[in-house]
Amino acid sequence: MTTDGLTLVVGSGVQRYREYLLSSAGQRPVWLLDATEPTWQRAHIAGHTVVPQRDAARMTPDVPALVAAAREVAAAHRVVGVMSYDETLVVATAHIAEELGLRGLTVAGAENCRNKTRTRRLLTGAGLVQPRYAHVTTAAEARVAATDFGWPVVVKPRGMGASIGVVRVPDAAAMDAAFTTAEEASRGGNPDYEGGVLVEEMLTGPEISIDGAVQDGGYQPLFIAHKSLGLEPYFEETGHLVSSDDPLLTDPALLDTLERAHRALGLQDGMTHTEIKFTDRGPAVVEVNARLGGDLIPYIGRLASGIDPARVAVDVAAGIPVRPVPTRKxxxxxxxxxxxxxxxxxxxxxxxxxxxxxxxxxxxxxxxxxxxxxxxxxxxxxxxxxxxxxxxxxxxxxxxxxxxxxxxxxxxxxxx
CATH class of the missing domain: 3.90.1170.60 (Aldehyde Oxidoreductase; domain 3)
Structure with a gap:
């Protein structure tokens, strides 16, 4: 496929944390679908359509309106791909891809990542290393599940990112407060994922994240970030470190886990950010996000390796084969x-x-x-x-x- 034509970018994000991605993506013609009029974004885009959110306070997208806007752009221009690096917009982006017949994550695949209960069910069913888990709606149910799994446990919302609302719970006495924190956090996002929390067996071991590309069901990692966590009992991500020659990039057990996880979630084309914890049972998938990583991880990945993740994302969206090779060490x-x-x-x-x-x-x-x-x-x-x-x-x-x-x-x- 040639590189002419527009790529739709759904959502632009916070300038400090996402402008570098839009700037790189904009080296090809991109059309922005966003909830507000562009300001800093104008330097990087060929055009834009404003699509107000269904609920701005809860960052809830208006999916039918986004699909309709994308259809209007496609009627006037040649659209070759669609992408998003915003967690709240990955499902809407999948709807656009399906509506316009573009490559990308299917709606089912995006939902499999966005809904953490579905993620756990599918990965467990595929035989991957996973914590035991339960979706509960009361603190009493959470205590029962935790007693079965063994203390400590982790509680988390079903559909939030950036470790929001995730709490380590050491014992039954701490569960009421932890359940309230996780459940209330779920009500700060899309209402499709609110109500109840996940209770999970506590996994121990070092944690990494992998930004990668999926094309025709084949997975390839771009770079690996080693994660620092702090502010216990919360899982605040305090830092990340990327090495372009990280030996884990060729680790057979890790690569097998990543490939099997993406197949189990039904991911065919797109970018993902996968979190893995190395346990005594092997690499365990913490979660798979249907977009590039946050916290400037793709930025430091680009500095360390020379691989530009936004350019890779545009190529993947357009169906152009990618074979990212580090140019820095x-x-x-x-x-x-x-x-x-x-x-x-x-x-x-x-x-x-x-x-x-x-x-x-x-x-x-x-x-x-x-x-x-x-x-x-x-x-x-x-x-x-x-x-x-x-x-x-x-x-x-x-x-x-x-x-x-x-x-x-x-x-x-x-x-x-």
Missing amino acids: TSVGIRFCYPPEDGTVAAASLPGPGSLDGLVEAEQIVPAGAVLRLPPRGYANLCRYALLVCEADGPADCSDRLDAAQAAADVRLELG
Whole structure:
């Protein structure tokens, strides 16, 4: 297939965390379907259609309106593909692909990823390493399931991302509060996935994420990020580290798990972000997301490997065969800075790029006056005040450099 024609991009996301993707995708003609008029997006797009959300407060897309808008664009232009890197829009994007006869995830495949209960059922049925799980609607039911699985357990919403509402529960006494946190978090997103929570057996071991491409059912990884977690008992993702020559990229057991998981979920064409935990039973799939990773993981993956994930995504959407090969050999990591407690930012102090070995970026990501709330009152963008990016020849040195940069960062809060 030739590369002329438009690729529809559904949703643009938050500028700081997603502009680099739209900028790269926009090196080919792209048409943006978004809920608001574009501002910073205009530099990267050939055109746009505004499609208001069905429920803006809960980020609920209007799927029929998005499909109708896509159909109108296709009536006036040659549309060769459709893609999204927004978790809340992957199902809508699949509806568009099916309506226009484009390559992409099917609606069933996207739902299999978006609905974590379906993910668990299908992966367990395929014989993949999975935690025991139960979908429950009350804290009492959650305690029964947890007692059966053995404490500690994990509770989580069915349809949220970025570890929102995910809690480690050590014992029965802590379940009421944990259930409330997870259940209330589910009501902050799409109502299709609210109500009840998942209770899961606690898996232990190091955790990674893999951004990969699926074409004609064949899976290939782009890069692997080693994840740092913090703020227990919550699973806040505090940082990620990518090495272009990570030996796990050719690990037979991991690759077999990834291929089988994608087949079990019915994923034929598209981009995915898969989270894996290495347990004493082997690699266990935590979840498969039907889009590229968040938290700037694709960005540091591009810095470390030279592979541009947005360009890969555009090619996959258009049906152009991809064979991504690293052009760089380095390790790059990102670390997010959190306040010690809730408060309003008075001032932040960060080391300057170049002032420490390997520090290439240091950015305050909230202004003075921003209110920061730690989990469970706030997650991700609501509780971070800065990000740091470091580079080194290998992962151990990169991790040490991130530690040094984080130690040099500080924030002054106004409390109350």
